[in-house]
Amino acid sequence: MSKTKNYCYGFCFLVSITINILFSINLYVGGGDKKQDESSVGLSWSTKAAAEAEYVASISCSGHGRAYLDGSIYEGEPICECYDCYVGADCAELSPGCAADANSGDPIFMEPFWMQNAADSAVVISGWHRMSYRYADYTTMSIELEKYIRKMHSIVGNAVTEGRYLVFGIGSTQLLNAAVYALSSENSSTPSNVLASIPFYSIYKAQTMFFNSENFQFEGDTNSWQSNNSTNNMDVVEFVTSPNNPDGELKTSVLGGKTIYDHAYFWPHFTPITGPSDHDLMIFTLSKLTGHAGTRFGWAVIKDKDVYEKVLNYISVADLGISKDTQLRVLKLLKKAVEGDGKPIFEFAYNKMRDRWERLSSVFSKSTRFSIQQRHPLHCNFFNETRLPSPAYAWVKCEREEESDCGAVLEAGNIKGRSGSIFSAKDRYVRLSLIKSQDDFELLLQRLTELVSLENSGVETM
Numbered sequence: 001m002s003k004t005k006n007y008c009y010g011f012c013f014l015v016s017i018t019i020n021i022l023f024s025i026n027l028y029v030g031g032g033d034k035k036q037d038e039s040s041v042g043l044s045w046s047t048k049a050a051a052e053a054e055y056v057a058s059i060s061c062s063g064h065g066r067a068y069l070d071g072s073i074y075e076g077e078p079i080c081e082c083y084d085c086y087v088g089a090d091c092a093e094l095s096p097g098c099a100a101d102a103n104s105g106d107p108i109f110m111e112p113f114w115m116q117n118a119a120d121s122a123v124v125i126s127g128w129h130r131m132s133y134r135y136a137d138y139t140t141m142s143i144e145l146e147k148y149i150r151k152m153h154s155i156v157g158n159a160v161t162e163g164r165y166l167v168f169g170i171g172s173t174q175l176l177n178a179a180v181y182a183l184s185s186e187n188s189s190t191p192s193n194v195l196a197s198i199p200f201y202s203i204y205k206a207q208t209m210f211f212n213s214e215n216f217q218f219e220g221d222t223n224s225w226q227s228n229n230s231t232n233n234m235d236v237v238e239f240v241t242s243p244n245n246p247d248g249e250l251k252t253s254v255l256g257g258k259t260i261y262d263h264a265y266f267w268p269h270f271t272p273i274t275g276p277s278d279h280d281l282m283i284f285t286l287s288k289l290t291g292h293a294g295t296r297f298g299w300a301v302i303k304d305k306d307v308y309e310k311v312l313n314y315i316s317v318a319d320l321g322i323s324k325d326t327q328l329r330v331l332k333l334l335k336k337a338v339e340g341d342g343k344p345i346f347e348f349a350y351n352k353m354r355d356r357w358e359r360l361s362s363v364f365s366k367s368t369r370f371s372i373q374q375r376h377p378l379h380c381n382f383f384n385e386t387r388l389p390s391p392a393y394a395w396v397k398c399e400r401e402e403e404s405d406c407g408a409v410l411e412a413g414n415i416k417g418r419s420g421s422i423f424s425a426k427d428r429y430v431r432l433s434l435i436k437s438q439d440d441f442e443l444l445l446q447r448l449t450e451l452v453s454l455e456n457s458g459v460e461t462m
């Protein structure tokens, strides 16, 4: 009895040592770029969660909605959350006369890519995942995630990141004001002047005014500032949005003072990448890169150490750093996105945007009542080809003298856009979002086609 026990102890010990050696060899020799043999680890605590996730994802919602684990439950079952204009328990009915909503910049056009790559983009979060405020190195930013962000920039060639500091934020939205704070002069008798060039993204003004600081104030448009103020006064912080929201233009600084380059749309699906951006303070967002706006993740690329420390301090005082769960998910998504040197994701996204622009341009080419922004071809280093930009938004102009409220004209055609005045421009312009779901785009195109055909048949809606 005790003999067999001893024999087993010895044997089991040997087996255990052997397994450990084999495991270590696999870990250290077979490691490197290759993955450990994950399939050899038996699943236990993750299977229930995986089954739950796959069950809710399998609810079809007729392809016009989604069910989510954190959505509402009806009679014990997750309910379908229908996309715009679809109704019913399974989102199968198109609600008649529903307006085409092209107002928001929700980047749902990327959803099919992630559904096609479901197995490579799902992430499992254990109940004890990173409960601490900090990582082991006492920071609040994942070093591995930072590595993948730099890798993404070097693959795409859209920004210089060597020797630059990175700071993560809750969306790029949070970093916009962190940047204003960091670039404003402290203890000055007059606040720093924050400006942007019309038409500009409305958050710049809204945030700068909302935070109502003694150190900075919003002064409006760069061009009127330049004509009314002495150019020697360089205490300005200028937002340069490139490509611009709403019109897609590749902008450069007007005033030549301190700048915040908002590169939310500086990715190959929206614009040809003509070279790496090399500015002192550049801001990027996951929202318009992979389409995960809901994840709320953005990053700043910063040249100067003092500015970096101020931005970091802002994030630290505001939030004690950003969610570790978010960082894990972003890491997983970026690992997928950099595969094949980014070709699969950017080809998917570019083709989608190009198709939408071709169809949209064809509709507007038949109109004299409405026009859209001009697009000019540029050489894209990433695709190694000369291409037209395919901006996230169409910037529509109502050409008829009397139609000065273009939003109202489109509204009468059952189309919802965002009026020019929201971008501090004239209401003769309207922004239409082209990055929502395919359903949204199809409905928008149908309504625009109807509106333009009325124009040519001589029947008018307004």
Ligand SMILES: Cc1ncc(COP(=O)(O)O)c(C=O)c1O
Pocket: 105, 170, 171, 172, 173, 174, 201, 241, 245, 262, 264, 284, 285, 286, 287, 293, 296, 297, 298
């Ligand atoms: C120019 C620009 N910057 C920043 C943002 C904010 O993006 P997020 O906070 O999702 O990173 C947007 C969103 O539409 C944008 O258009």
Ligand SMILES: *[C@@H]1O[C@H](CO)[C@@H](O)[C@H](O)[C@H]1NC(C)=O
Pocket: 186, 187
């Ligand atoms: C601004 O003033 C505060 C206190 O008055 C001081 O602690 C801080 O160092 C000053 N900052 C600069 C940039 O001079």
Ligand SMILES: *[C@@H]1O[C@H](CO)[C@@H](O)[C@H](O)[C@H]1NC(C)=O
Pocket: 224, 227, 228
């Ligand atoms: C700037 O000056 C021009 C004339 O040079 C004037 O028409 C315009 O209203 C001024 N803008 C502002 C914001 O004061």
Ligand SMILES: *[C@@H]1O[C@H](CO)[C@@H](O)[C@H](O)[C@H]1NC(C)=O
Pocket: 384
């Ligand atoms: C880019 O395209 C040109 C012309 O099509 C070709 O000659 C060149 O080898 C390509 N460069 C790369 C890096 O693929």
Ligand SMILES: CC(=O)N[C@H]1CO[C@H](CO)[C@@H](O)[C@@H]1O
Pocket: 224, 225, 228, 229, 230, 233
């Ligand atoms: C310092 C200064 O001259 N500021 C003025 C710049 O111009 C705007 C109008 O565009 C004035 O409101 C500022 O007072």
